[in-house]
Amino acid sequence: MTAPVPAPVPASVRAAGPAGPRLRIDLGAVAANTRLLAERAVALMAVVKADGFGHGAADVARTVLAEGATALGVTTLQEGLELRAAGITAPVLSWLNPVDADFAAALRARLHLAVPSREHLDAVIAAAARTGRRAQLHLHIDTGMARDGADPARWGELCLPAAQAERRGLVEVVGVMSHLGCADTPGDPCTDAALTAFRAAVRTARAAGLRPRLRHLAATAATLTDPRTHFDLSRVGAGLVG
Ligand SMILES: *Cc1c(COP(=O)(O)O)cnc(C)c1O
Secondary structure: OOOOOOOOOOEEEEEOOOOOOEEEEEHHHHHHHHHHHHHHOOOEEEEOHHHHHHOOHHHHHHHHHHOOOOEEEEOOHHHHHHHHHOOOOOOEEEOOOOOOOOHHHHHHOOOEEEEOOHHHHHHHHHHHHHHOOOEEEEEEEOOOOOOOOEOHHHHHHHHHHHHHHHHOOOEEEEEEEOOOOOOOOOOOHHHHHHHHHHHHHHHHHHHOOOOOOEEEOOOHHHHHHOHHHOOOEEEEOHHHHO
């Protein structure tokens, strides 16, 4: 997307090496984009995966948090741990991890975890029991993206044991999330189908006894074009740095 007119400075300078190419990052533009998106969204989770889309995850994170984002999103645990190492204390959600990822380290760093399968849930519960740290979870359903998230046919099998673990104090299910596959095309019926599936998933979670307070579906495109997808939070990446 086109960035609004950037404010002057601040900027960070990233170098590939002493004599390598230099990329000047205009954090003023990131700040302006954040303000614009925060105005559209109910609440804003800034996605700073892939080193903030190559802009420097920690620099981008500090900027967006100062401009209205309330949480950060990353794919891998490693990215979340790097934000913590950089001194960032805001809520961080990580959503793309193998089942044998070091969830104990994630809980010690107070990272929130997306859970796309029963196997992931069991691994996180075990890590919570081992570390004595309650896991903050976002149950992740696939509503058509078919890249990550639980198969809707198995969603109930994920919600019930999550509710059981919540009653035992090992986890807290704070969110239900999904990702849209075709929001770049406004009016695409596949977004309608995803919305229907997402609402059904939230109902199933509630019927299982869960009380997720953060329902989130929209990324940049849907945040800008489709208010039906906004729910409680937007996860916005490319729109911050574009
Ligand atoms: C990358 C990503 C986003 C951000 O998408 P943009 O289109 O860059 O805003 C949101 N949610 C998930 C699950 C992602 O992987």
